[in-house]
Amino acid sequence: MHAARVLIVGLTAVIVVLALALVTITVGRSSTPSAADLAAPVDALAGSDDDCVTCHRLQTPGIVEQYGHSTMAAAGVSCQDCHVVEEGYPGSVPHEGLFVLNQPTTAICQNCHVQEVAQFNQSRHGLPAYVAYAGDEILTAAQTQIYASIPEGGNDPEATRARNALHELEGEAITRFACEACHDIGKPAADGSVGQCSSCHLRHEFSLEQARKPETCNFCHIGPDHPQWEIYQESPHGIYYATGGDKWHWDAEPGTLSAADFPAPTCATCHISGFGSAGTTHDIGDRLTWFLFAPISSRRPAWQDNKVRMQGVCRECHNQNFITEFYAAADAATERVNAWVVESNQTIAPLKEHNLLTPAPFDEPIDFTHFNLWHHWGRTAKFGVWMQGPDYVQWHGAYEILHDMAELREQVRDKLDEAGLETESH
Ligand code: HEC
Ligand code: HEC
Ligand code: HEC
Ligand code: HEC
Ligand code: HEC
Ligand code: HEC
Ligand code: HEC
Ligand code: HEC
Structure with a gap:
């Protein structure tokens, strides 16, 4: 050095x-x-x-x-430093009398960036993202150990099974351009190390400006089941970015950012950057209190500490009363969505009891109605609440939940009628 x-x-x-x-x-x-x-x-x-x-x-x-x-x-x-490895290194190819990696792995970055790699490995951008479509059976013993040691690796097995089913159903010809394109952010490489830093640090500039801009996240955080990008664009923070962001200090030294550099936050400000009292982290779960992606959201381990860190970011620009009130209201909204999802499960329960659903996933309309209700609309409503997107809370969220709930009731009634069973609800 x-x-x-x-x-x-x-x-x-x-x-x-x-x-x-x-x-x-x-x-x-x-x-x-x-x-x-x-x-x-x-x-x-x-x-x-x-x-x-x-x-x-x-x-x-x-x-x-x-x-x-x-x-x-x-x-x-x-x-x-990044490309040349010794002969026999897993995944290397001979090149001009040397051995190179075509895609340097996180093990290479780790030679110089120990902390970033360790934080990344502890996050859901690491192995959990990969397991979400690949399952955990194909992990090596060492990877299984890493996976099990991720505090925020705990997720709802129902949710994971439902998505894996789609992966199998659609087949690899499709999913290599779909699930894999986003979830390979956590895919292990031939040398066993996990993940792809180049998901956010697009080669070969390694520019802070590029990583900090919200467009970097929108390759993956977009669409009906996780519209964080759309929500951000609609939020006051996103509007501020769109209308004045060209004047912000995109290349400012990491770790010391403040409202003087960024008068409104981007995705990275709230989830990654050192900002206010919160230190820089590549563990994107480090500031979250709920498992919002789950059908029924539960609290994360050590969520109170995470909350202090996220609020440390907000505190740069908002006062504590405003933030405390906001969190209380957003908690209540999260629990309201939870209650709707519980209700949808209760609605469909009689069909399960009487064996009136086919065992195969996603082969009849009711499977989709039941799934969309939490996976699209429930999640969207929760994300909209927490990241200030009123249209996503309302018309792409709560309204769609009510609509699907009505449809679900009718579908259940029809199936019970068809089977000659009494409908309890009328
Ligand atoms: C004498 C010319 C030459 C030298 C020296 C050379 N390369 Fe290459 N390299 C090439 C060519 C030609 C290709 C193939 C480009 C293509 O397919 O478009 C290539 C491809 C590569 C690839 C991609 C391989 C792939 O299949 O995707 C990497 C990575 C690479 N070189 C790294 C290096 C590194 C690191 C060094 C220095 C240690 C180096 N090269 C030295 C000519 C060279
Ligand atoms: C800090 C680490 C790092 C350094 C330094 C670096 N690379 Fe790379 N390089 C990568 C990563 C990571 C990838 C794979 C990115 C991807 O595929 O998205 C890559 C991919 C490549 C490829 C394959 C591109 C392709 O389209 O197939 C070539 C060629 C290459 N690098 C050449 C170079 C050359 C030449 C230099 C020096 C001028 C260099 N790299 C310096 C990290 C590095
Ligand atoms: C041989 C050591 C070494 C390796 C290997 C290495 N880096 Fe770096 N990296 C550095 C140094 C030195 C800096 C500059 C630190 C500074 O100036 O503050 C840096 C800075 C960075 C920055 C910040 C850029 C900025 O403008 O502040 C990023 C992002 C980064 N590296 C990503 C990576 C990734 C991703 C890999 C693996 C593909 C990697 N590095 C591999 C040594 C390395
Ligand atoms: C456009 C990128 C993208 C595509 C395509 C995509 N996902 Fe995701 N997926 C995400 C993001 C981003 C999240 C995180 C949502 C959150 O935390 O809010 C996620 C969350 C998940 C989760 C919940 C988290 C967990 O680990 O339990 C599962 C399971 C999942 N995806 C599986 C899949 C499967 C299977 C496919 C293909 C059928 C797929 N995804 C396609 C980006 C994508
Ligand atoms: C989800 C997107 C994302 C991924 C994936 C990611 N980074 Fe970063 N990285 C960022 C952002 C955003 C910053 C700028 C943080 C800030 O604003 O200070 C950054 C900054 C850095 C820096 C400079 C940090 C500093 O304090 O000087 C290094 C080094 C770095 N990343 C390395 C890596 C390595 C190595 C990996 C893979 C293990 C990786 N990053 C994966 C988004 C990402
Ligand atoms: C290449 C795709 C990709 C990119 C780019 C990406 N993410 Fe993610 N992100 C994912 C996936 C996939 C998940 C879900 C992993 C899981 O839970 O299984 C996720 C999850 C998350 C989570 C939730 C983590 C948790 O603990 O539940 C946050 C927060 C997040 N990402 C923030 C960001 C930010 C901020 C950026 C941009 C700086 C970004 N991501 C860029 C794919 C991506
Ligand atoms: C003003 C700060 C802020 C901004 C800007 C922001 N987020 Fe968030 N984000 C939050 C908060 C707060 C939560 C919910 C925290 C909790 O669970 O306590 C959240 C939740 C999430 C989640 C859900 C994780 C889960 O549990 O499923 C993801 C993914 C995410 N954000 C990604 C992004 C992306 C991508 C962007 C930019 C397009 C972004 N965020 C912009 C503050 C922000
Ligand atoms: C870098 C400064 C900055 C940070 C950090 C920041 N905000 Fe904001 N916030 C703003 C600005 C600017 C506005 C829009 C203008 C206004 O309300 O005066 C805004 C508006 C809001 C609004 C909408 C207020 C309304 O009038 O409807 C909410 C809610 C909000 N922020 C919550 C948060 C939360 C929660 C966090 C932390 C997770 C956070 N903000 C972090 C600057 C910031």
């Missing part, structure tokens, strides 16, 4: 000289340079005679160009 420091000092000097030159030139033109102009990163690989760099500048110029402008390149991290 010593050599890297020297390089940083050298580069800083170059940047300062360039910046001064730019100031002189633009002052001459009687216009002031913007902060963005001054901060425009130099190409750290400009004069490089490294083999990978010189050949790949021809073969894959985009990658070299991007990487040259990254903070890591400026800090002296080389192509070899």
Whole structure:
């Protein structure tokens, strides 16, 4: 790292000289340079005679160009640091007399970013995301141990089984472009290490601005069952971002962010960034109190501590009374949705009792009605409540729950009638 420091000092000097030159030139033109102009990163690989760099500048110029402008390149991290491994390393291929990984794994990042990888592994972006479609049977012994040690790994087995059923039903030709595309954020690699940092740090820029912008999350956090992106866009926070975000301090030093850098929060501000009294974390469950994705939400382990951390973020911009009141109201709304889902289970119970549902999942309309009620509308209502999206609480949430509940009652009545059984409800 010593050599890297020297390089940083050298580069800083170059940047300062360039910046001064730019100031002189633009002052001459009687216009002031913007902060963005001054901060425009130099190409750290400009004069490089490294083999990978010189050949790949021809073969894959985009990658070299991007990487040259990254903070890591400026800090002296080389192509070899991430790609070159010893012969026989799982997943490696021979390349130009060396052995390389086409997709460097989290084990490689861990050489330098121990804390980020450990936090990621403790989160539902790690193995739980993968198990959600692949099941836990295919984990190795070591992975099973990691999976079991994730405090927030506990989830409702009902929910997981329902989704796995869809995975099997649709088949791999479809799901490799669907479930896998999103849930492989937690897929283990050939060397056994877990997950894909490049889900958020799109190669090869490793830009803080890109990771912090909410669009980064919307590849996955979108659609009828988890419309966090749509909700955010509708929220006052999202509106503030859309209308003024171009002036925010996207490249500010991590760990010390405040409302002076971000006058309204993005997804990353609330869930990841060090902000106010909350420290930076790659464990995205670290600030959550409920398992909102579950059909019937229960409290997370250590939820009181998580709450203190999330409220530490809110506290940068809102007063404690406002936040306390908001949490009490959002808790009550969460419990109201829980009660509706319980009611839907009770509605369908007589069919289960009398064996009037086919054993196969998703093969008759009532399976879909019962599933949509919690999986789409129940979740959406809860997410809308917690992230300030009134239209999602109301018209894409509660209203649809009531609609599906009415449909469910009729479907149950019809099936009981068909079977010649008395309907208790009339
Ligand atoms: C003499 C030229 C040359 C050198 C030197 C070279 N590469 Fe390559 N590399 C290539 C070519 C050509 C490809 C294939 C590009 C393609 O298929 O479009 C490639 C492909 C790759 C791939 C992707 C392989 C895949 O199948 O997706 C990686 C990763 C890679 N190189 C890394 C490196 C690293 C790291 C170094 C330095 C240790 C390096 N290369 C040195 C020419 C070179
Ligand atoms: C900080 C780690 C890191 C460094 C440094 C790095 N890479 Fe990569 N590289 C990755 C990751 C991660 C991927 C896989 C990303 C993906 O597939 O989305 C990758 C993928 C690639 C690929 C395959 C792309 C493809 O489309 O198949 C090539 C080629 C490559 N890198 C070349 C380079 C070269 C050349 C350098 C140096 C200029 C370099 N990388 C530096 C992490 C790194
Ligand atoms: C050889 C050590 C090394 C490896 C391997 C490495 N990094 Fe880095 N990384 C660094 C250094 C050094 C910095 C710069 C720290 C600084 O300037 O504050 C950094 C910074 C970063 C940043 C912050 C960028 C910024 O602008 O502040 C991200 C994101 C990042 N690395 C992701 C990764 C990922 C993902 C991998 C694995 C694919 C990886 N790194 C592998 C050493 C490494
Ligand atoms: C667009 C990306 C995307 C696709 C496609 C997708 N999911 Fe998800 N899935 C997510 C996100 C994001 C969550 C987290 C929701 C939350 O916590 O609010 C999630 C949650 C889940 C959960 C609940 C959490 C758990 O681990 O129990 C299961 C199970 C699940 N998905 C399985 C699947 C299956 C099976 C498929 C394919 C049939 C699929 N998903 C398709 C993004 C996706
Ligand atoms: C869910 C998206 C997401 C994933 C996945 C992710 N990161 Fe990050 N990462 C971020 C965000 C957002 C930031 C900026 C945090 C902030 O605002 O300070 C960041 C920042 C970083 C930094 C700079 C941290 C600092 O304090 O200087 C490093 C290093 C890093 N990530 C490494 C990784 C590694 C390694 C992985 C894979 C194990 C990874 N990230 C996976 C979103 C992600
Ligand atoms: C490549 C897809 C992908 C991207 C990109 C992504 N996520 Fe996720 N995220 C998931 C999946 C899948 C889950 C559900 C995992 C599970 O519970 O099984 C999830 C779950 C979560 C959760 C709930 C965790 C818990 O403990 O229940 C939060 C919060 C979250 N993501 C935040 C973010 C933020 C913020 C970003 C952007 C900076 C982001 N995610 C980017 C796929 C993604
Ligand atoms: C103002 C802060 C804030 C912003 C901005 C924000 N969230 Fe959230 N998010 C929350 C809160 C608060 C909760 C619920 C916390 C709890 O359970 O106590 C939550 C819940 C979630 C969950 C549900 C986890 C579960 O239990 O199923 C996911 C996933 C998520 N957010 C992702 C995102 C994404 C993606 C974005 C951006 C598109 C985003 N959030 C923007 C504060 C925020
Ligand atoms: C970086 C500053 C910032 C942070 C952090 C922040 N907010 Fe906000 N919040 C705003 C702004 C700006 C508005 C919209 C303008 C206004 O209400 O004056 C807003 C509005 C709201 C509103 C809507 C108020 C209304 O009038 O309808 C709620 C609810 C809210 N925030 C809750 C939260 C919660 C909960 C958190 C933490 C999880 C949080 N906010 C974190 C800046 C922030």
